[in-house]
Amino acid sequence: MTEQLRLMAVHAHPDDESSKGAATMAKYVSEGVPVLVVTCTGGERGSVLNPKLQGDKYIEENIHEVRRKEMDEAREILGVEQEWLGYVDSGLPEGDPLPPLPQGCFALADVDEAAGELVKKIRAFKPQVITTYDENGGYPHPDHIMTHKISMVAFDGAADTEKYPEAEYGPAYQPQKLYYNQGFNKPRTIALHEALLSRGMESPYGEWLERWKEFERTERTLTTHVPCADFFEIRDKALVAHATQIDPDGGWFRVPMDIQREVWPTEEYELAKSLVDTSLPESDLFAGIRENA
Numbered sequence: 001m002t003e004q005l006r007l008m009a010v011h012a013h014p015d016d017e018s019s020k021g022a023a024t025m026a027k028y029v030s031e032g033v034p035v036l037v038v039t040c041t042g043g044e045r046g047s048v049l050n051p052k053l054q055g056d057k058y059i060e061e062n063i064h065e066v067r068r069k070e071m072d073e074a075r076e077i078l079g080v081e082q083e084w085l086g087y088v089d090s091g092l093p094e095g096d097p098l099p100p101l102p103q104g105c106f107a108l109a110d111v112d113e114a115a116g117e118l119v120k121k122i123r124a125f126k127p128q129v130i131t132t133y134d135e136n137g138g139y140p141h142p143d144h145i146m147t148h149k150i151s152m153v154a155f156d157g158a159a160d161t162e163k164y165p166e167a168e169y170g171p172a173y174q175p176q177k178l179y180y181n182q183g184f185n186k187p188r189t190i191a192l193h194e195a196l197l198s199r200g201m202e203s204p205y206g207e208w209l210e211r212w213k214e215f216e217r218t219e220r221t222l223t224t225h226v227p228c229a230d231f232f233e234i235r236d237k238a239l240v241a242h243a244t245q246i247d248p249d250g251g252w253f254r255v256p257m258d259i260q261r262e263v264w265p266t267e268e269y270e271l272a273k274s275l276v277d278t279s280l281p282e283s284d285l286f287a288g289i290r291e292n293a
Helices: 022-030 057-061 063-078 111-125 142-157 186-198 206-214 229-241 257-263
Strands: 007-011 035-041 081-087 129-132 177-181 224-227 266-274
Touching: 007 022, 007 111, 007 142, 022 035, 022 063, 022 224, 022 229, 022 266, 035 063, 035 111, 035 142, 057 063, 063 081, 063 229, 081 111, 111 142, 129 142, 142 177, 186 206, 186 257, 229 257
Parallel strands: 007 035, 007 129, 035 081, 129 177
Antiparallel strands: 177 266, 224 266
């Protein structure tokens, strides 16, 4: 049965696959489900966020190569396949007003053309389920928003032979379900925050929750909770593999593993498109598909 199931995760940068839905992917890999991560950009404009590696001249001069090697290591840890879409990181513009995006970057690409490149990946891999970001990108990074745009076009476009002819893009194929990653959701954050405080421990989420109060933000609908606590350690190992992006002593890892497993043993998704019947809430991305596989 599982040989027929395939999952594709579309991400903006190397490291996104390890911070969003990584335990879910590792769970499905353990069941024999092929998982393909499509990484839209090389992360070339990403800052070195690990203070222990900041100022390293080799890393600064070879960030593209370094991030590819990090991705290779994370891929091996997760047990997934991984392919590059081939676009250049747009960077995260800062300032008021915001500066223009750099020419040739992913966020300025033609949406239909970039979606066509993703269509090729979809038609070749034939996933029933695709995960991506919501219309806000999860957070408003231009590459995350562009990832959302091309994923939505490609989901339908993979079956559209007029828009994407088979001669150029491969035989038509229609995925069945598309989800938005919603792992950084407010209920999870509150649950972990309160669990830490109740145990007399310091919480890294206090500032997050204060920022949530400052902005009027509509909470997303969490339709799907995938139990994957047994794979949290694999998720963290994959995340640490992105050494330029993650401080192993930072806030990502301040919640003890036993508390995470007890308090919030799932990863969350929002079902955005489905061509199969399914009952909400779900505990399986393949709900409605697995039964007929």
